[in-house]
Amino acid sequence: MGIAARRLVAAGLAAVAIVIVVRGPAAAPQSARLETAMSQPGELTGQLLVATRKIGDPRFFHSVIYLVRHDETGAMGLVVNRVVGTRPLREVLQALDSTADGARGDIRVHYGGPVQPGQGFVLHSPDYAEYATLHVDNRAALTSTVTILEAIARGEGPRHRLFAFGYAGWAPGQLEAEIKAEAWVTVAADEALVFGEDVASKWRRAIAKRGVDL
Numbered sequence: 001m002g003i004a005a006r007r008l009v010a011a012g013l014a015a016v017a018i019v020i021v022v023r024g025p026a027a028a029p030q031s032a033r034l035e036t037a038m039s040q041p042g043e044l045t046g047q048l049l050v051a052t053r054k055i056g057d058p059r060f061f062h063s064v065i066y067l068v069r070h071d072e073t074g075a076m077g078l079v080v081n082r083v084v085g086t087r088p089l090r091e092v093l094q095a096l097d098s099t100a101d102g103a104r105g106d107i108r109v110h111y112g113g114p115v116q117p118g119q120g121f122v123l124h125s126p127d128y129a130e131y132a133t134l135h136v137d138n139r140a141a142l143t144s145t146v147t148i149l150e151a152i153a154r155g156e157g158p159r160h161r162l163f164a165f166g167y168a169g170w171a172p173g174q175l176e177a178e179i180k181a182e183a184w185v186t187v188a189a190d191e192a193l194v195f196g197e198d199v200a201s202k203w204r205r206a207i208a209k210r211g212v213d214l
Helices: 014-023 089-095 147-153 174-180 191-195 199-210
Strands: 047-051 064-071 074-079 083-088 106-111 115-124 141-143 161-170 184-188
Touching: 047 199, 064 199, 074 106, 074 174, 083 089, 089 106, 089 147, 115 147, 147 161, 161 174, 161 191, 174 184, 184 199, 191 199
Parallel strands: 106 161
Antiparallel strands: 047 064, 047 184, 064 074, 074 161, 083 106, 115 141, 115 161
């Protein structure tokens, strides 16, 4: 299977992607360039964004987002507290024309954000790596190939993982402007808030960690 065939795209996982499209409509990030300089490029990489009551966009109501990239080109993150369904791992692999022999159990599917809802990502602990892995920090990495799902099926995948479709994206300066407008607050990431199974309480726990009343 070539690199292109190994990408987790909508054509291979249409049944799962449909669930996400229904729950959260696709939308491209704003194109306007905002020059607010609240933080230096890269400063927020590996941090959590927590939506406040001033967020304005209902798609991000009570969202907690892990930022995998923040630099001069903008920012990218995955929502870590919105599960949209559970699928058998064997079914996911078969949809990707991958060998599913021996694959057992289910995999939870998360809504990662409104941008490119047909693209799949695995946010995971850094004990797993391959050619396409983006290392965020010493807590997390990001991989977007089916190879990681095959490894999980063999019991050789990362210790912690979060499988999501879509992501949240910001143009240069846009996120800084939204933080200045108090739409988001930042919180230090930890394993439980990023990968913990208790998804429903993540927003409340993140707020408590920040120590503010939103």
